[in-house]
Amino acid sequence: MSPSWLMLLHANTYLWEYPLDLLPLVLLAIVPARRILRDAGALADEAPHPFRGETPRARHRPGRPAGRPMRWASFSPVNGPTGFPRLWAQTRRVSRYGAGTALIVVDVQNDFTDPDGSLYVPGGEAIVPVVNAEIDTATAAGARVVYTQDWHPPSTPHFAKDGGRWPVHCVAGTAGAQLYPRLRVVGPIVRKGISGEDGYSGFFQRDPVSGETVATCLDADLRAAGVARLVVVGLAQDVCVKDTALDGRRLGYDVTVVRAATRPVERCPGDGARAFAELTAAGATLE
Numbered sequence: 001m002s003p004s005w006l007m008l009l010h011a012n013t014y015l016w017e018y019p020l021d022l023l024p025l026v027l028l029a030i031v032p033a034r035r036i037l038r039d040a041g042a043l044a045d046e047a048p049h050p051f052r053g054e055t056p057r058a059r060h061r062p063g064r065p066a067g068r069p070m071r072w073a074s075f076s077p078v079n080g081p082t083g084f085p086r087l088w089a090q091t092r093r094v095s096r097y098g099a100g101t102a103l104i105v106v107d108v109q110n111d112f113t114d115p116d117g118s119l120y121v122p123g124g125e126a127i128v129p130v131v132n133a134e135i136d137t138a139t140a141a142g143a144r145v146v147y148t149q150d151w152h153p154p155s156t157p158h159f160a161k162d163g164g165r166w167p168v169h170c171v172a173g174t175a176g177a178q179l180y181p182r183l184r185v186v187g188p189i190v191r192k193g194i195s196g197e198d199g200y201s202g203f204f205q206r207d208p209v210s211g212e213t214v215a216t217c218l219d220a221d222l223r224a225a226g227v228a229r230l231v232v233v234g235l236a237q238d239v240c241v242k243d244t245a246l247d248g249r250r251l252g253y254d255v256t257v258v259r260a261a262t263r264p265v266e267r268c269p270g271d272g273a274r275a276f277a278e279l280t281a282a283g284a285t286l287e
């Protein structure tokens, strides 16, 4: 008998005596076997896993879409390599700023940011540390930081009580109109809505009655400073951040919106996601 036959005979006798030794091999074969069967249509569509993607950890990780399981090693554009989200955020922040870049901090005011504000944007206060980190990085890189501030008269067609859309907010001179106390302020403030216009965009104000549009000083100031690229953060993602970023694109700026540094007010569910889709379609970058 040849040696190979002897080996097979030996293995056969051995496995009859110790069949459990085959278990690792059987387990290893299950995954590819299931894949082959599934691709061939032999397995029914699998029901969603009852736990995967529903763990509190997965649900609360910023930037991780709900339902996506946490893997032991992964990479995402938002969180970077597994285990280094902060380092990744810092690296991304530094790379955003350089010559010719300005950071626009939109409407981080008490009425939008404080949970007791009259037009509170859910989670508004949570973005303040992120916005401050952007301000620090921008300042360290020599980039300009400009703030916008909603600044309305007590009566304006912008308010629901006067026939408009919104509850009374950011009335000039009131506590609600002040910038949020924990926000670091290191640059000029552009006020909008001063004469009763809809002040959504930091660049333009629109008269809600006549529809006439008037430019603020923001574009002229940025051009005078040689700015070509904008990073936009603040509140609210689906209203003033969106309109400021869209006008920035229309005016020819390169525009980046930082996802972690904005929140939507969502008067209609889904407004936040729709705003991001509009921004992407307009050529803005979401980071």
Ligand SMILES: [Zn+2]
Pocket: 150, 152, 158, 166, 169, 170, 193, 199
């Ligand atoms: Zn307003």
